[in-house]
Amino acid sequence: MIQKILDNYTDIKTKHLTIGEGGVFTKPTAVHTVLGSCVAVTFFCRKTQIGAIFHALLPKWSDHEKDEFGINHYKYVDSAINTLCNRFRQKGLTEGDIECKIFGGANAMVEENIGMGKKNVETAFETLTEQKMKITATDVGGKVGRKIVFITSTGEVYAKRLGG
C-alpha cells in the first residue's frame, strides 16, 4: 500500500506503529499507522532531519494512572508529547528547531468513546503549547479514520481518509 511512497525514497526503512507506540527516528523511516479517535503528532527537525511520532489512545495519563513512573508514555497524548520533547532537548534541539503536525481525533462511533477524539486533540494542543512547539498543520476531527505515512527524514506526512 505504501510502495508508491517508498518508490520515491532509497534506503528507507518502514515501521508500522500500533496504539501506544512512538519514538524518535534518526534514520530515514516511513512510519505508518491507522488512526480513529486516537491522535498522532509528528515532530520534524529540518536541521538534523530527525523525526518523531507517537500514536496515543487517551488524552491525559493522570486520568488513568496513579503514578507516571513505569507507565507507557506513548499511550497518553500529554505524556507522549512531553517524552518526545524531552528526547529532542536531550539531543540539544530546541522548540524553534521543530515543526509539529497533528492528525486523527475523529469522532468515535463506540458510545463510551464519544468525544474522545476531540479531547485527544485538545490535549495535544494544550501540551504542545506548554512545550512552546510550533504547529504547522492539522488534519483532525471528522467522522472517518485516517491512514498516515510519515517520512521521518523529510517531515512529509501523507494521509488518507478511510471510507466514509
Place this chain on the structure above:
Amino acid sequence: MLKILIVDDSRSARALIESHLEKYGPCDHAADGIEAVDLFKSALEDDTGYDVVLMDIEMPEMDGHDAVKKIVEIQEDMGVPYDKRPKIVMVSSRKDPRDIMKAQFEHGADMYITKPFTEKTLIEALVNLDLLDNPIGEPQE
C-alpha cells in the same frame, strides 16, 4: 484541473497561494468573507462549484470562521451531497488552538495550515485531501 477559491484580505498572500497552485487550475480571489460567500454561491448556482477553498481567518466584514459556517449552510440548503462538497483548508497566522478547534470541530474545515507556510505544506494538504494524486492509494483498513 481543480477550481480554486483563495480568500484572504492580503493581496500578496493571495498572490503567493496562487503562485503555488495555478498549475493545478484556475484560482479565483476574494478579499473578505462576504465576497467569498457570494462567489461560492454563484459558482454553485452556475454548476461550476469549487474543488477547494483556501480560507484566511482574520478579514474585514466577515471573518473566515463565519464565511465557512455560511458556506456549509448554503451547501446544506442547496442539498449538495457531502462527498461533492469542496474541501476547505484554513490558512491563517492565528495559531491559537481555539481557532483551530473551532474551524475543524465546529465548522467542519478539513485542514488547518499556519502561516508562514511552505509550498510543500500546501501541496501536501491538497494531496491528503485527494485533490491531487495521493500516493497512499485506497487503503483496505
